[in-house]
Amino acid sequence: MRKAKIVILGAGYGGLMTATRLQKAVGVNEAEIVLVNKNSYHYETTWLHEASAGTLHHDRVRYEIKNVIDTNKVNFIQDTAVEIKTEEKKVILENGEIDFDYLVVALGGESETFGIKGLKEYAYSIVNVNSARQIKEHIEFQFATYNTEEEKKDERLTIVVGGAGFTGIEFLGELGNRIPELCKEYDVDPQKVKVICVEAAPMVLPGFDPELVNYAVSHLEKKGVEFRIGTAIKEATPEGIIVGKGEDEVEEIKAGTVVWAAGIRGNAIIEKSGFEAMRGRVKVQLDLRAPGHDNVFIIGDSSLMINEEINRPYPPTAQIAMQQGETCARNLAALVRNKTELETFKPDIKGTVCSLGEDDAIGVAFGKKMVGAKASFMKKMVDNRALYMIGGPSLVMKKGKFNIL
Amino acid sequence: MRKAKIVILGAGYGGLMTATRLQKAVGVNEAEIVLVNKNSYHYETTWLHEASAGTLHHDRVRYEIKNVIDTNKVNFIQDTAVEIKTEEKKVILENGEIDFDYLVVALGGESETFGIKGLKEYAYSIVNVNSARQIKEHIEFQFATYNTEEEKKDERLTIVVGGAGFTGIEFLGELGNRIPELCKEYDVDPQKVKVICVEAAPMVLPGFDPELVNYAVSHLEKKGVEFRIGTAIKEATPEGIIVGKGEDEVEEIKAGTVVWAAGIRGNAIIEKSGFEAMRGRVKVQLDLRAPGHDNVFIIGDSSLMINEEINRPYPPTAQIAMQQGETCARNLAALVRNKTELETFKPDIKGTVCSLGEDDAIGVAFGKKMVGAKASFMKKMVDNRALYMIGGPSLVMKKGKFNIL
Numbered sequence: 001m002r003k004a005k006i007v008i009l010g011a012g013y014g015g016l017m018t019a020t021r022l023q024k025a026v027g028v029n030e031a032e033i034v035l036v037n038k039n040s041y042h043y044e045t046t047w048l049h050e051a052s053a054g055t056l057h058h059d060r061v062r063y064e065i066k067n068v069i070d071t072n073k074v075n076f077i078q079d080t081a082v083e084i085k086t087e088e089k090k091v092i093l094e095n096g097e098i099d100f101d102y103l104v105v106a107l108g109g110e111s112e113t114f115g116i117k118g119l120k121e122y123a124y125s126i127v128n129v130n131s132a133r134q135i136k137e138h139i140e141f142q143f144a145t146y147n148t149e150e151e152k153k154d155e156r157l158t159i160v161v162g163g164a165g166f167t168g169i170e171f172l173g174e175l176g177n178r179i180p181e182l183c184k185e186y187d188v189d190p191q192k193v194k195v196i197c198v199e200a201a202p203m204v205l206p207g208f209d210p211e212l213v214n215y216a217v218s219h220l221e222k223k224g225v226e227f228r229i230g231t232a233i234k235e236a237t238p239e240g241i242i243v244g245k246g247e248d249e250v251e252e253i254k255a256g257t258v259v260w261a262a263g264i265r266g267n268a269i270i271e272k273s274g275f276e277a278m279r280g281r282v283k284v285q286l287d288l289r290a291p292g293h294d295n296v297f298i299i300g301d302s303s304l305m306i307n308e309e310i311n312r313p314y315p316p317t318a319q320i321a322m323q324q325g326e327t328c329a330r331n332l333a334a335l336v337r338n339k340t341e342l343e344t345f346k347p348d349i350k351g352t353v354c355s356l357g358e359d360d361a362i363g364v365a366f367g368k369k370m371v372g373a374k375a376s377f378m379k380k381m382v383d384n385r386a387l388y389m390i391g392g393p394s395l396v397m398k399k400g401k402f403n404i405l
Numbered sequence: 406m407r408k409a410k411i412v413i414l415g416a417g418y419g420g421l422m423t424a425t426r427l428q429k430a431v432g433v434n435e436a437e438i439v440l441v442n443k444n445s446y447h448y449e450t451t452w453l454h455e456a457s458a459g460t461l462h463h464d465r466v467r468y469e470i471k472n473v474i475d476t477n478k479v480n481f482i483q484d485t486a487v488e489i490k491t492e493e494k495k496v497i498l499e500n501g502e503i504d505f506d507y508l509v510v511a512l513g514g515e516s517e518t519f520g521i522k523g524l525k526e527y528a529y530s531i532v533n534v535n536s537a538r539q540i541k542e543h544i545e546f547q548f549a550t551y552n553t554e555e556e557k558k559d560e561r562l563t564i565v566v567g568g569a570g571f572t573g574i575e576f577l578g579e580l581g582n583r584i585p586e587l588c589k590e591y592d593v594d595p596q597k598v599k600v601i602c603v604e605a606a607p608m609v610l611p612g613f614d615p616e617l618v619n620y621a622v623s624h625l626e627k628k629g630v631e632f633r634i635g636t637a638i639k640e641a642t643p644e645g646i647i648v649g650k651g652e653d654e655v656e657e658i659k660a661g662t663v664v665w666a667a668g669i670r671g672n673a674i675i676e677k678s679g680f681e682a683m684r685g686r687v688k689v690q691l692d693l694r695a696p697g698h699d700n701v702f703i704i705g706d707s708s709l710m711i712n713e714e715i716n717r718p719y720p721p722t723a724q725i726a727m728q729q730g731e732t733c734a735r736n737l738a739a740l741v742r743n744k745t746e747l748e749t750f751k752p753d754i755k756g757t758v759c760s761l762g763e764d765d766a767i768g769v770a771f772g773k774k775m776v777g778a779k780a781s782f783m784k785k786m787v788d789n790r791a792l793y794m795i796g797g798p799s800l801v802m803k804k805g806k807f808n809i810l
Binding site for chain 1 (some may be wrong): 537545548
């Protein structure tokens with residue numbers, strides 16, 4: 001009998017967790033495992049705001065995939081998935097194609113710009129290592145240019161962050177630490193720097209405890225962040241953004257840097273490959289398979305699951321993607337062994353911590369609210385835990401966060 | 406009797422040398438000394454190519470003026486000189502004005518673009534700390550952007566250096582060290598990077614020994630530099646440069662970065678203030694005073710002196726500017742003491758060393774040609790000597806170059 005061939009697309013939190021669990025769960029005689037990823041490395045999506053601000057080097061947020069997989073059991077291919085042909089059971093790659101018996105789509109999400117004009121062209125998004133270091137370099141270039149011009153353009157030193165969700169707030173927290181450094185490095189008067197957070201929704205960090213949100217806003221305001229809540233970005237331009245003001249008016253905010261951190265949608269491959277989706281996310285079955293496809297699992301940012309308690313989708317988080325990876329690996333092992341009963345996925349939200357910079361944070365963990373140094377410590381433990389889950393203690397030692405007060 | 410008031414404009418090599426020598430040569434009762442400089446710091450113009458390439462941090466190429474002058478004897482004013490009113494014996498500053506009995510103009514040179522279209526707008530010049538770090542950040546931004554674009558624009562990784570004179574060659578040498586680092590930092594294939602040196606003259610490093618020039622060219626070519634000698638830049642554009650090709654044809658060289666390192670002229674204030682000048686440089690008397698102005702000395706890049714032996718002007722170097730500063734200080738001391746016999750300035754060219762990167766160089770010192778590690782060592786000693794002359798051993802310890810093989 002031919003071995004089942006399992007192909008995992010993507011080595012983010014979900015895909016890499018699937019691969020590392022699967023390599024333990026099935027024997028080499030039971031299945032052939034192939035992991036396909038665009039880069040040779042995995043990166044910590046949840047740390048990218050730090051690389052973007054320049055508070056953490058981008059090499060600290062990534063590690064080589066070969067260092068965490070068992071290369072005797074998992075065949076790693078560095079390539080980019082272009083389209084999934086479900087009928088033909090194969091995936092078109094940029095440099096070839098690969099067939100499968102079982103497929104795991106764990107390709108991560110993409111920035112959702114909601115059709116706002118100019119955002120794709122003129123705003124930066126915190127989406128991967130490449131874009132993170134580009135944001136860092138762009139901001140540094142703006143600061144470096146400021147003093148070279150005879151007529152000083154203060155707007156060079158204005159940074160607009162679009163979105164007061166998780167990524168936006170965490171990025172603002174890092175900027176709070178980074179901007180004093182930038183001012184020193186480039187001989188810039190800190191009074192000239194403006195950081196403006198523009199959010200269309202009427203609140204910051206929707207879904208978070210209001211007391212914690214107040215703590216975060218007040219902390220960031222003290223660090224110089226100006227919040228423009230309930231303000232929609234109408235357009236991004238080479239000079240900055242246009243926002244709505246009142247019913248019909250608009251206002252221009254000039255800014256050398258615009259970072260869009262307001263939305264995520266599923267991977268473009270989902271719709272391209274004919275899956276039924278909402279904003280690129282497939283409402284998966286409880287066993288994580290795509291409806292109508294017994295051999296295709298979709299996990300992470302391209303999957304959609306409803307939290308019945310509040311009748312809203314679960315947010316696209318690393319925590320859930322990793323838990324999905326564990327379930328997905330067990331279900332694949334079951335399928336390979338011709339078991340028909342698959343496990344039902346149920347997220348186990350242990351807590352949520354939102355960083356506010358180097359030594360502050362807000363969060364809820366094990367049902368308890370926390371702020372300040374305690375929450376910041378918890379955040380670093382959450383970050384280290386993600387490393388531990390995928391690469392064990394040695395990866396934590398290598399890439400972990402130990403700058404603990 | 407009123408004390409004579411000596412105003413020194415500029416704290417570059419010439420101005421700072423004048424100030425530090427003068428503070429020893431005259432007593433507080435003999436003269437009031439005022440030093441005016443745009444920045445609070447002095448920078449090593451001859452090291453800027455390193456800061457521009459990113460091989461040396463820009464803070465390593467500058468130091469606070471207050472740390473090297475005797476503030477009991479020299480009054481430092483941070484301001485920018487706008488115009489010299491020789492008749493009225495005063496200098497208009499950006500934030501005020503200052504009168505003088507004796508004036509030293511040591512304001513340094515400016516980039517000479519020879520009227521080439523677009524150079525001011527689209528090319529960078531290695532002229533001060535601000536511009537150096539902007540070049541560094543610009544190149545890093547180009548490398549950081551490369552991988553973020555779906556359609557890779559290889560021209561982002563092309564650096565054109567206009568000019569194969571001293572600054573151009575030294576900058577190319579640093580790029581030779583820096584580019585492998587940049588490729589590693591931004592995951593860029595070194596094969597994609599191009600460094601092109603475009604020089605209108607038919608030779609590299611005019612005036613240098615041909616054997617040494619061959620050594621330099623061959624060294625840089627090995628590091629990947631492409632030389633386009635006898636090729637004039639006709640225009641700089643947002644996309645790169647247009648060069649002449651044969652008699653009538655032109656050719657476009659696309660480049661993400663164009664650095665103009667081909668010419669220097671005197672300070673704009675010279676012509677603005679009505680001094681007779683050639684390219685902003687005043688042909689000074691042998692005692693370093695401006696013709697017709699018994700109380701105005703002009704030294705450094707805005708002064709012009711002819712080397713009678715070859716009937717060509719001396720090049721605008723740090724070595725000569727510093728020697729001029731010493732003579733200028735002695736002549737000022739003589740004038741303050743009502744002596745009429747002033748000293749004649751005669752450059753004493755101890756040698757010239759051109760760096761080719763971290764551990765290679767070419768040069769002539771004490772009449773001997775040298776290349777490689779020996780020349781590189783000599784270059785670092787030259788750099789340290791400039792520190793020593795102005796700030797003594799403590800400044801050498803603080804800012805000196807000791808990365809000696």
